[in-house]
Structures are given as C-alpha cells and as structure tokens.
Amino acid sequence: MGAYLTQNTSWRNVARALDNLRAAAALTVNGIREIDCSRLEQLLRPSGYFRQKAERLKIFVAYLDSNYGGSLSRMFAQPTAQLRAELLELKGVGPETADSILLYAGGHPIFVVDVYTRRILERHDILPSAAKYVDLQRLVEQAFAGNESTARAQCFNELHALIVAVGKNHCNSVAKCDSCPLQHYLGVQQHSP
Numbered sequence: 001m002g003a004y005l006t007q008n009t010s011w012r013n014v015a016r017a018l019d020n021l022r023a024a025a026a027l028t029v030n031g032i033r034e035i036d037c038s039r040l041e042q043l044l045r046p047s048g049y050f051r052q053k054a055e056r057l058k059i060f061v062a063y064l065d066s067n068y069g070g071s072l073s074r075m076f077a078q079p080t081a082q083l084r085a086e087l088l089e090l091k092g093v094g095p096e097t098a099d100s101i102l103l104y105a106g107g108h109p110i111f112v113v114d115v116y117t118r119r120i121l122e123r124h125d126i127l128p129s130a131a132k133y134v135d136l137q138r139l140v141e142q143a144f145a146g147n148e149s150t151a152r153a154q155c156f157n158e159l160h161a162l163i164v165a166v167g168k169n170h171c172n173s174v175a176k177c178d179s180c181p182l183q184h185y186l187g188v189q190q191h192s193p
Contacts, residue, residue, distance in 0.1 A: 001027070003100035004056055004092070005047040016046035029070060033061045056092035063090055076106035084110070095133045103160070109152035111140040112160050116167025123171060124185050 001021070005014040020043040021027040026035045035043075037054055044050040044057075061070075067086070068074040075083065080102060087098040095113070102108035113136045121127045127136060140159070144152045170180035177183050 001032075001057065003097045003104065004053055004060070005044065006100075007049070007053070007092070007097065009048045013046045013048060017044045020044070020046065029061055029064060029072065032057050033065070033070075052092065056090070059091050072105070076108070080108045080110055083108070099137075103153060103156055107150070107153050109149045109156060111137050111156045113137050114160075114164070116163050116171065117160075120163060120167060120171050120182065123175065124182065
C-alpha cells in the first residue's frame with residue numbers, strides 16, 4: 001500500500017494514512033477489498049490525492065483477485081519481468097511504483113529509481129539529466145549482476161534506503177554538499193586527468 005500512497009507526498013503523510021488504515025482494520029488486502037470506497041478515501045486523506053489512491057488500491061485488489069485468487073504469495077511467485085509488465089498495466093502504476101511493489105513487498109531483485117537516485121547521479125555526473133528511468137536502473141543493477149537473486153534484492157533494498165537518506169539530508173532540492181558523505185565524489189570526472 002505504501003508504494004501507492006507515497007506517490008506525490010512525503011512518507012510522514014503516508015504514515016498517517018497507514019495509521020488510519022491500521023486503526024480501521026483495513027491495512028490488509030481483505031480490508032481494502034471490503035471497505036467502502038468513500039470510507040477508504042477518508043482514511044487516505046492525509047496522503048493527498050486520496051480519491052485517486054483509493055480507486056487505485058481498489059483496482060489493485062480487483063487485479064489480485066481476478067489474476068491470483070487474492071493471493072499475494074501467488075502473485076509474487078511470478079517471474080519479475082512478467083509481474084512488472086502486469087503491474088505497469090494497472091491504472092496509476094508507473095515504473096517506480098511497480099518496482100517498489102516488486103522489491104519491498106515481493107522481494108524481487110529490482111532496483112527502485114526515485115527522485116533522489118536521479119538527483120544524486122546527475123549531480124555527480126554519473127548520468128546525464130536526460131537519462132531515462134531504465135538507464136538509471138540498468139546502471140545500478142549491472143553493478144550487482146553477479147549476486148544471487150535474494151542477495152541482490154537485499155542489496156537493492158539497502159542501497160535505496162541509503163540513497164533516500166542522503167537525498168533527504170544532503171541532496172534535496174537545495175544541495176548541502178559540504179556535509180554530504182558523497183562530497184568527495186563530486187566533480188571527480190571533471191577533475192580527473
């Protein structure tokens with residue numbers, strides 16, 4: 001649910017919406033399935049775009065029910081590429097949301113590219129600003145190509161968490177390079193012989 005709710009808002013707001021769902025006993029697939037849409041909207045209000053997000057959670061549960069008998073385990077047992085393609089067909093699911101679902105909920109070895117990843121890689125001249133999502137993802141995934149699937153998923157999970165921490169604390173819209181743990185990598189390519 002977090003992958004849907006975090007779209008266009010901060011995690012603090014998502015946490016409030018998740019707390020609302022938990023208090024209403026609706027923080028499960030069955031809870032989303034059973035709850036009235038207008039009630040769901042009210043519970044999701046802190047996350048912003050609550051009507052869209054309620055609709056999209058209902059669409060996801062309908063997809064899960066029709067394709068996998070309501071079983072997340074059966075859904076996540078599918079090959080990564082197949083499941084990613086299916087998720088991308090759902091209304092409101094783009095690459096970041098699909099990959100978040102696959103990595104964090106399903107344990108699939110896929111790297112999530114977010115605004116922090118893009119910003120850090122651009123500011124360090126690793127990839128140009130015109131690079132596509134898939135280019136950023138491929139760069140990271142190739143660095144872990146030799147690892148076993150479960151280890152890759154764990155690496156991607158931890159790496160993404162570290163990127164988010166650096167992004168929030170040092171590389172947000174206003175760069176704080178002096179205190180950034182990655183500062184010594186800035187301009188390496190420009191200053192290398």
